[in-house]
Amino acid sequence: MWKNVTMKQILLITDGCSNRGSNPVEAATFARKLGIAVNVVGIVDGGDLNSAGRQEVQAIAEAGGGVSRIVEARQLAMTMQMVTKHTVQMTIQQVVNKELRQLMGTDADGLPPEKRSDVAEMVDKLGDEAALQLVVVIDTSASMHDKLPTVREAIRDLKIGLDVRKGQHQAAILTFPGQQGEDVSVVADFTQQANLVDLMNALRANGGTPTGPAIEKATRMLSQQLIERPANREDDGDGDMAAYVV
Amino acid sequence: MATWQPTWSDPFFQKGQVITGLWNKKRYRIDGMLGSGANGEVYRVSSEGQSYALKVSAQAPEISLEHKILKQLQGVARGSDLGPLIFDLDDVQTQRGKAFFYVMEWVQGTDLPDFLQKRGPHWTPVLLLQLCTYLERLHKQGYCFGDLKAENCLVNEDRGVVRLVDFGGVTEFGRGVKEYTEWYDRAWWGQGSRLSEESYDVFALSMLAVQLIAPEARKSVQQIGPNYSLLKKAIVSDPRFENWRGLFKGVWDGRIRTVASLREALSPLVKRSVEIEKKIKSKQKRRRDWTDWLLLGSAAVLVLVFCQFLLF
Numbered sequence: 257m258w259k260n261v262t263m264k265q266i267l268l269i270t271d272g273c274s275n276r277g278s279n280p281v282e283a284a285t286f287a288r289k290l291g292i293a294v295n296v297v298g299i300v301d302g303g304d305l306n307s308a309g310r311q312e313v314q315a316i317a318e319a320g321g322g323v324s325r326i327v328e329a330r331q332l333a334m335t336m337q338m339v340t341k342h343t344v345q346m347t348i349q350q351v352v353n354k355e356l357r358q359l360m361g362t363d364a365d366g367l368p369p370e371k372r373s374d375v376a377e378m379v380d381k382l383g384d385e386a387a388l389q390l391v392v393v394i395d396t397s398a399s400m401h402d403k404l405p406t407v408r409e410a411i412r413d414l415k416i417g418l419d420v421r422k423g424q425h426q427a428a429i430l431t432f433p434g435q436q437g438e439d440v441s442v443v444a445d446f447t448q449q450a451n452l453v454d455l456m457n458a459l460r461a462n463g464g465t466p467t468g469p470a471i472e473k474a475t476r477m478l479s480q481q482l483i484e485r486p487a488n489r490e491d492d493g494d495g496d497m498a499a500y501v502v
Numbered sequence: 503m504a505t506w507q508p509t510w511s512d513p514f515f516q517k518g519q520v521i522t523g524l525w526n527k528k529r530y531r532i533d534g535m536l537g538s539g540a541n542g543e544v545y546r547v548s549s550e551g552q553s554y555a556l557k558v559s560a561q562a563p564e565i566s567l568e569h570k571i572l573k574q575l576q577g578v579a580r581g582s583d584l585g586p587l588i589f590d591l592d593d594v595q596t597q598r599g600k601a602f603f604y605v606m607e608w609v610q611g612t613d614l615p616d617f618l619q620k621r622g623p624h625w626t627p628v629l630l631l632q633l634c635t636y637l638e639r640l641h642k643q644g645y646c647f648g649d650l651k652a653e654n655c656l657v658n659e660d661r662g663v664v665r666l667v668d669f670g671g672v673t674e675f676g677r678g679v680k681e682y683t684e685w686y687d688r689a690w691w692g693q694g695s696r697l698s699e700e701s702y703d704v705f706a707l708s709m710l711a712v713q714l715i716a717p718e719a720r721k722s723v724q725q726i727g728p729n730y731s732l733l734k735k736a737i738v739s740d741p742r743f744e745n746w747r748g749l750f751k752g753v754w755d756g757r758i759r760t761v762a763s764l765r766e767a768l769s770p771l772v773k774r775s776v777e778i779e780k781k782i783k784s785k786q787k788r789r790r791d792w793t794d795w796l797l798l799g800s801a802a803v804l805v806l807v808f809c810q811f812l813l814f
């Protein structure tokens with residue numbers, strides 16, 4: 257059943273406050289309305305992630321129905337994997353909880369621990385099988401300069417992690433500000449295999465931080481694209497469950 | 503998977519605190535912290551005069567899944583201690599909100615570097631051979647250990663027996679490894695996928711060997727990032743790896759991808775280790791005999807001196 261479901265996520269990597277264009281929290285709210293979850297990873301070392309920056313990181317994720325995490329650059333790779341997986345599972349858990357409440361009048365947390373294990377196992381499996389569409393949105397403002405090698409490593413690592421999932425996945429990469437002074441540029445879209453050598457050249461830190469416009473661009477990409485589904489899989493009647501997710 | 507506690511938050515429990523499970527109502531006294539990681543905190547606790555280890559996390563799924571796997575392993579491998587024995591699974595109210603825990607056997611032991619420091623580097627192949635046996639049994643159940651690393655191995659000091667703790671990385675074959683550590687992760691080194699399979703653990707075991715034989719190598723890697731060909735060069739030119747080159751060449755050219763083939767490559771090293779240990783033991787014995795004579799001799803002299811006083 258979950259094989260027919262596509263999870264849509266934006267993963268924002270930033271080290272500072274937005275200072276150009278539309279409001280990123282509003283952009284995240286809009287994404288959420290379209291069934292897209294927004295995760296945010298804030299990087300602390302060296303950058304200017306002051307308390308306003310931290311608050312914005314949290315507010316964007318909250319508005320976008322995702323999770324936020326503030327970490328040092330060396331924890332970036334692991335964290336990107338964790339937030340992505342966590343949000344996939346959280347989305348499934350929410351639907352399962354809804355079903356459980358209808359069936360048994362309680363969500364998973366209200367079940368005895370041993371029973372809960374069975375639910376956890378199911379959610380874990382489904383999370384691995386669900387198709388995933390992900391747009392990684394990378395802050396390339398000047399303060400990110402020293403962290404870009406780490407970001408490249410982390411993206412390589414994210415891809416390694418996505419490759420071993422049972423479900424299909426498509427990933428795109430955006431940078432903001434863009435490489436020619438525009439707000440956002442697409443470094444790799446869904447159909448391209450992200451070539452990390454190209455990415456290495458493309459990532460050059462410069463300019464301001466138009467976080468809002470970048471989230472908007474990612475949202476547009478996600479609401480246009482659909483993962484191709486195998487045509488021969490018969491509908492097993494769980495289509496309405498899918499409706500909660502996408 | 504993830505833990506969403508910010509890294510700067512307080513620990514779940516304080517030493518001396520007594521906690522009660524919400525469902526099973528068992529009471530545990532917190533005796534100290536054993537460790538903490540990405541996935542929660544592990545405490546030494548006691549209940550009805552028995553010591554246990556308790557793992558707690560804010561994430562119910564992680565605790566549930568880990569508990570489930572440990573329980574399963576306990577079922578199939580009774581008495582052969584594949585994982586720590588499992589005793590309880592419950593929820594608890596903490597100052598950080600509701601938390602989830604399981605209670606397991608407290609595995610006592612020294613970590614590998616400390617043990618080798620005390621007993622000598624010739625123990626390295628012996629410890630790795632034990633891990634091979636361990637992994638073979640786990641693989642038979644259809645699981646990969648995943649997060650194999652020095653910190654997750656504890657050695658009993660008297661008997662030199664290794665046990666594994668932290669089953670958070672244990673993953674059914676055919677899926678993505680749940681938890682891993684860069685240094686031991688073949689995908690990080692660009693040497694394969696992160697798929698849970700036998701050869702994933704074999705690679706991790708080979709990196710554990712490097713870590714134990716040349717601990718400083720890992721520090722330099724932290725600066726330059728993963729460069730496997732550089733690491734190979736370092737191993738080939740380092741005299742500490744003299745007897746290990748056959749094994750590593752096997753890992754590099756793909757001959758060693760199973761635990762059985764790794765074990766085979768280890769066996770001449772183990773034989774050599776046994777010889778060394780025998781020599782040490784017999785030397786210790788001889789020395790003891792000699793010191794015994796010294797002791798006995800000085801005692802005799804004392805007695806004689808004492809008698810002289812009495813006589814004269």
Ligand SMILES: Nc1ncnc2c1ncn2[C@@H]1O[C@H](COP(=O)(O)OP(=O)(O)O)[C@@H](O)[C@H]1O
Pocket residue numbers: 536537538539540541542543544555557586606607608609610653654667668669670
């Ligand atoms: N059963 C146990 N007995 C003794 N020590 C343990 C036990 N389980 C875990 N530990 C200690 O706690 C540390 C952290 O636990 P671990 O399960 O690795 O947490 P995480 O998965 O979050 O890293 C381990 O490295 C180990 O030293």
